[in-house]
Amino acid sequence: MIEDEPKVAQAIHKGLESENYQVTVASTGEEGYFLATTRAFDLILLDLLLPGRSGLAILAALRKQKCQTPVLILTARDAVEDRVLGLDTGADDYVVKPFAFSELLARIRALTRRGRPEQALILRLSDLEIDCVTRKVRRGKQEIDLTAKEFELLEYMLRHQGHIVSREMLARDVWKVTSRATPLDNVIDVHIARLRQKVDAPFKKKLLKTIRGVGFVLKEKDI
Amino acid sequence: MILGNLSIRLRLTIWYTVVLMVILCILSLGTYFFIRNRLESIERGRLESSYTTVETVVRNSGGDISDIYHLGQESLFQLAREGRVVYQTLAWQEKLWSGTPKDERTDVSGSWQSPEDTLYWLKKGKEPVFGFEIIFAQDVTSTIENIQGLAVILMAGIPFALILAVLGGYFLAGRALSPVKAITRKAGEINAESLSERLPVQNPGDEIGRLASIFNDTLARLDSSFKHLRRFTSDASHELRTPLTSIRSVGEVALQGPMDRKSCQEAIGSMLEETERLTHLVDNLLTLARGDAGKVNLAPHPLDLSVLVGEVVEELRVLSEEKNQVLSTSFQSSVRVTADNSTLRQAVSNVLHNAIVYTPKGGHVEVHTAKTEDGKAIIDIIDDGPGIPESERTKVFERFYRVNGARSRKEGGVGLGLAIAQWAVEANAGAIAFLDREGPGALCRITLPAD
Numbered sequence: 001m002i003e004d005e006p007k008v009a010q011a012i013h014k015g016l017e018s019e020n021y022q023v024t025v026a027s028t029g030e031e032g033y034f035l036a037t038t039r040a041f042d043l044i045l046l047d048l049l050l051p052g053r054s055g056l057a058i059l060a061a062l063r064k065q066k067c068q069t070p071v072l073i074l075t076a077r078d079a080v081e082d083r084v085l086g087l088d089t090g091a092d093d094y095v096v097k098p099f100a101f102s103e104l105l106a107r108i109r110a111l112t113r114r115g116r117p118e119q120a121l122i123l124r125l126s127d128l129e130i131d132c133v134t135r136k137v138r139r140g141k142q143e144i145d146l147t148a149k150e151f152e153l154l155e156y157m158l159r160h161q162g163h164i165v166s167r168e169m170l171a172r173d174v175w176k177v178t179s180r181a182t183p184l185d186n187v188i189d190v191h192i193a194r195l196r197q198k199v200d201a202p203f204k205k206k207l208l209k210t211i212r213g214v215g216f217v218l219k220e221k222d223i
Numbered sequence: 224m225i226l227g228n229l230s231i232r233l234r235l236t237i238w239y240t241v242v243l244m245v246i247l248c249i250l251s252l253g254t255y256f257f258i259r260n261r262l263e264s265i266e267r268g269r270l271e272s273s274y275t276t277v278e279t280v281v282r283n284s285g286g287d288i289s290d291i292y293h294l295g296q297e298s299l300f301q302l303a304r305e306g307r308v309v310y311q312t313l314a315w316q317e318k319l320w321s322g323t324p325k326d327e328r329t330d331v332s333g334s335w336q337s338p339e340d341t342l343y344w345l346k347k348g349k350e351p352v353f354g355f356e357i358i359f360a361q362d363v364t365s366t367i368e369n370i371q372g373l374a375v376i377l378m379a380g381i382p383f384a385l386i387l388a389v390l391g392g393y394f395l396a397g398r399a400l401s402p403v404k405a406i407t408r409k410a411g412e413i414n415a416e417s418l419s420e421r422l423p424v425q426n427p428g429d430e431i432g433r434l435a436s437i438f439n440d441t442l443a444r445l446d447s448s449f450k451h452l453r454r455f456t457s458d459a460s461h462e463l464r465t466p467l468t469s470i471r472s473v474g475e476v477a478l479q480g481p482m483d484r485k486s487c488q489e490a491i492g493s494m495l496e497e498t499e500r501l502t503h504l505v506d507n508l509l510t511l512a513r514g515d516a517g518k519v520n521l522a523p524h525p526l527d528l529s530v531l532v533g534e535v536v537e538e539l540r541v542l543s544e545e546k547n548q549v550l551s552t553s554f555q556s557s558v559r560v561t562a563d564n565s566t567l568r569q570a571v572s573n574v575l576h577n578a579i580v581y582t583p584k585g586g587h588v589e590v591h592t593a594k595t596e597d598g599k600a601i602i603d604i605i606d607d608g609p610g611i612p613e614s615e616r617t618k619v620f621e622r623f624y625r626v627n628g629a630r631s632r633k634e635g636g637v638g639l640g641l642a643i644a645q646w647a648v649e650a651n652a653g654a655i656a657f658l659d660r661e662g663p664g665a666l667c668r669i670t671l672p673a674d
Contacts, residue, residue, distance in 0.1 A: 079513070080520060098502055167499075175538070179510070179569055183539075183576035183640065185503075190541040212488070213495025 001025050001045040002032030002055065003074065008097075012045070015101050021108070029053030036062055041069050042112055048075040048086070056089050063090035070111045074099070102164035102215055109163075123158040126220050128199065128207060130155060139203055149174075150195050157208070157218045166215035192216055231403075232396045239392040244385055251377040259370045266344065266363045273298065274346045274359040286353040299343070299360035309355070319343065319360055335360070342367055402431045410438070418446035451621070458623035462504055462637050466497040473497075507639040511622065514646040521563035521650060525674055528600050529554035529592045531564065535571045536590055539579060546584045555593045559674040560600045562651040567671075570647035570655070573640040574604050574667050582608035582664070600673035607664035616657040620645040 001016075001023055003009040009025050016023045024041070026032035029050040036044055036058075044062075048055035059071055070092040075082070078096040086094050093107050121132045127140045135151055137144040146154065156174050157165055171177050171184045196208045209217050229237075277291075277300050284290050288302060288310060296313035303309060318337065335343045343360040402425045409422050421439045426432045477490030513519050536552055543550040560567075578588050591603040611619055618624050623638040648655040653671035660666040 078509075079518065098498070179565060182569055182572055184572075186542055186576075187539060190545050194541070212492025213497075213499060214492075 002027075002029065002036075002050065002058065003045065003047040004028065004050050005047070008047075012101075012104070015105075016108075019105060029055065029058050033058045033061060036067060036069065037065060043108060044069050044071045045108075046071050046073050046091070048073060048077065056086065059086075059089050059091060072107055072111055074104075100164075100166035100168055100215060102166050103169050105163055106160060106165070106169060123155065123161075125158060125161050125207060125218055126205060127203075128158075130158060137199070139199060142202075144198055146195070146198060149191060150198070153191055153195055154199065157216065161218045164211055164215050164217045169215070232393065232400055235396040235399075236389060236392040239396075240385060240389050243388045243392075244381070247381050247384055251381060255370075255374055255377055258373055262366050262370055266361065266366050270344055270346050270359065270361040273361065274300075274348070274357065277357055277359055278348060278352060281352045281355050281357060284353075288355065299362070301358050303356045303358070304351075304354050315360065318362075334363075340364070402426070402435070406431070406435050406438075413442065415449060418442060418449055455622050458638075459508065462623065463501065466501045466504075469497045470494045504637050504639075507637065507643060510643055511639065511646060514643075514650065519566070519650065521566060523561045523563050523651070525559055525561050526564060528558040528560050528602065528671070529556065531568060532571055532590060532592050532602055535568055535575060539572065539575050542576070543579045543582075543588055546579065546582070546586075548579065548582055548585065549587045550579075550590070551587070552590045554591070558592050558594045558600045560651075560671045561674055562653075562671060566647040567651055570644040570651075570669065571602060571604075573644040573647075574655070574669070577640055578604050578606040578608070578665070578667070582606040594673050598673050600671045602669040602671075604667045604669075605660065605664065607662070610660070610663055610665045611657050613659075619657065620655070 001009060001012060003012070003025065004027050006027070009027065013023045013025055024035060024039075026035050029052045032044075032046070032050075033053065035041075046055045046059060050058075055073065055075070059073075062069070062071070071090065073086045073091045073094045074097060075086070075094070076097040083094050092111055095104055095107055123130050123132065128138075130137045130151070132155060137146050137151065137154065152174050153170065156170065160169075167185050167188050170188050171182075175184060175188075177184055192208070192210070200206050200208050205220070207218050207220065209219060211217060277294060277298070280290055280294060281288060281302070291302065291310060294300075294312075298312050299315050299319065301308055301311040301315050318341070319335065333345060335345060337343070341362060342364045344363050346359045346361075348357045402423070405425070406422045409420070413420050413422075421442060422435045424432050424435045424439070427436060473490050473493045477486065480486055480490075533552065533554060536550065540550055575588070575590065582588055587607045589603070589605040591601075591605070593601050593603075595601060615624075620641050622642045624642075625638050645655050648669050648671070651671060653669060655667065655669045658666045658668050
């Protein structure tokens with residue numbers, strides 16, 4: 001991780017270690033470039049606004065050296081042009097600060113498993129099972145009727161089971177809305193409430209949990 | 224241009240003076256030559272006619288010039304024959320060539336100036352009459368002096384008139400430009416703090432008065448946008464400070480309280496909620512700031528308005544269902560517009576969200592699309608909520624504006640939704656307004672140019 005802001009670096013470092021990732025932090029561009037070219041990493045988290053060499057310059061230099069390590073950019077600049085520039089320079093993905101930590105985790109997972117086809121057609125958690133082809137949902141023996149949106153939501157949550165899913169991720173990936181300045185959060189909350197009503201309420205074991213201020217998670221155990 | 228650095232007053236004076244100088248010179252030269260010609264031709268005429276008298280007498284005498292004596296001794300003429308003077312009047316003898324031998328005075332022509340500065344014009348016949356050469360003289364001193372006097376007066380008058388012109392011109396230009404000076408002084412005093420002041424308009428009808436009035440209009444607009452900006456800044460900082468205050472106090476209180484897992488989770492969750500609110504606010508502000516700076520790249524495509532509006536309605540339908548509202552639609556088929564899908568969707572979404580939020584439980588919300596006869600596509604979003612008083616219908620689109628004036632956040636957003644909607648509609652060459660409606664509630668109409 002190349003990040004000069006110590007607080008952010010420490011928080012991400014701690015968070016990633018608790019998810020069993022090994023993290024090396026470089027606080028300047030030069031240090032990061034040195035590490036990236038001398039050691040092998042699975043993924044580079046790159047801040048764009050660095051003292052000394054800018055993140056984009058480092059990225060360009062790495063790609064010129066044929067370094068193929070996936071790069072995830074962390075930045076506060078979210079104009080479309082900035083994203084395009086970052087991706088064109090050779091980044092694999094782009095997270096805008098302030099980001100939800102759960103989203104960062106999801107992107108890291110996506111980048112590190114890229115290339116591996118992973119489109120299970122039947123998703124399960126405890127006694128909850130959905131079939132992505134027939135779009136049938138069962139909890140134990142009982143079949144559950146979901147609307148199309150609720151099904152998409154549940155499928156997404158199941159694909160990220162065990163991990164926190166933020167409202168931003170849902171807005172972008174399930175509702176396909178990229179602009180953040182929309183009243184979609186309320187809509188998401190209502191859908192989650194209805195899904196919970198159908199999937200969780202009639203059963204003893206609760207699976208869909210709300211993490212206050214962060215998002216939602218499908219998980220067997222309580223957190 | 225050389226004059227470029229001088230003040231307008233000085234330049235006006237210089238121009239004025241130069242023009243006046245040219246006019247004066249032309250006029251003076253014209254006057255001088257005209258008068259000189261007139262006076263000279265009068266003198267010449269007199270000389271001519273006096274000469275003719277003498278010549279007639281000589282011609283009629285038939286060679287005997289004794290009659291000549293009767294012509295009077297005050298006349299100035301002489302007769303010569305074969306180079307010898309044969310007769311001179313007394314006046315001639317007295318005034319012309321006194322003291323010079325007689326026979327040397329026969330070959331004369333043009334003019335002669337006496338030692339006493341008296342100028343004579345001479346007229347000699349072209350050919351002798353009966354052998355007599357007649358020479359007539361005339362005293363033209365006073366005429367020539369008059370002409371010279373005129374020249375002197377004109378020569379002396381021009382500089383004098385010019386000096387007067389410079390002074391007068393400078394004074395008049397100063398007077399004419401005095402409102403400009405007053406305006407300049409006042410304009411120099413006006414700054415961001417005193418935008419409510421206005422420039423003095425002395426005479427609203429003249430050019431300078433009109434200029435000042437136009438500047439005053441500009442100042443008024445500047446004033447109102449500064450006021451907007453100031454209110455926007457204070458509102459924005461209020462909105463930013465509120466969640467920050469919550470985060471801070473929740474954190475501080477949590478640190479003082481028991482550090483068990485449950486209360487920590489409670490405190491952190493509450494802080495994260497506020498963070499989310501802050502993020503949301505910053506995102507909204509950024510959207511508007513980008514719109515203001517014109518930095519949003521729109522991609523206008525032809526699209527079916529009813530499809531787009533229908534999708535937005537279905538997206539938000541759950542919210543109205545939660546409030547047991549009736550959300551009904553009527554879409555005219557194939558109303559096509561060319562617009563940027565994402566921004567237009569945002570606009571409709573924000574307006575509809577507003578309608579749902581402000582309409583009480585069990586209320587009605589209607590969404591219509593139609594194409595008007597004059598080629599406009601309209602989206603009407605109608606609710607039977609409390610409505611918006613007429614005086615507030617344009618203000619609701621201002622940033623952070625709330626109808627009740629209260630800064631409560633109970634009912635959803637921070638007061639930027641309609642501002643964003645307005646920006647988004649206008650970016651798509653449309654207009655948005657709240658219209659009169661029969662019965663209670665509000666009617667928001669988005670108008671776009673239809674394809």
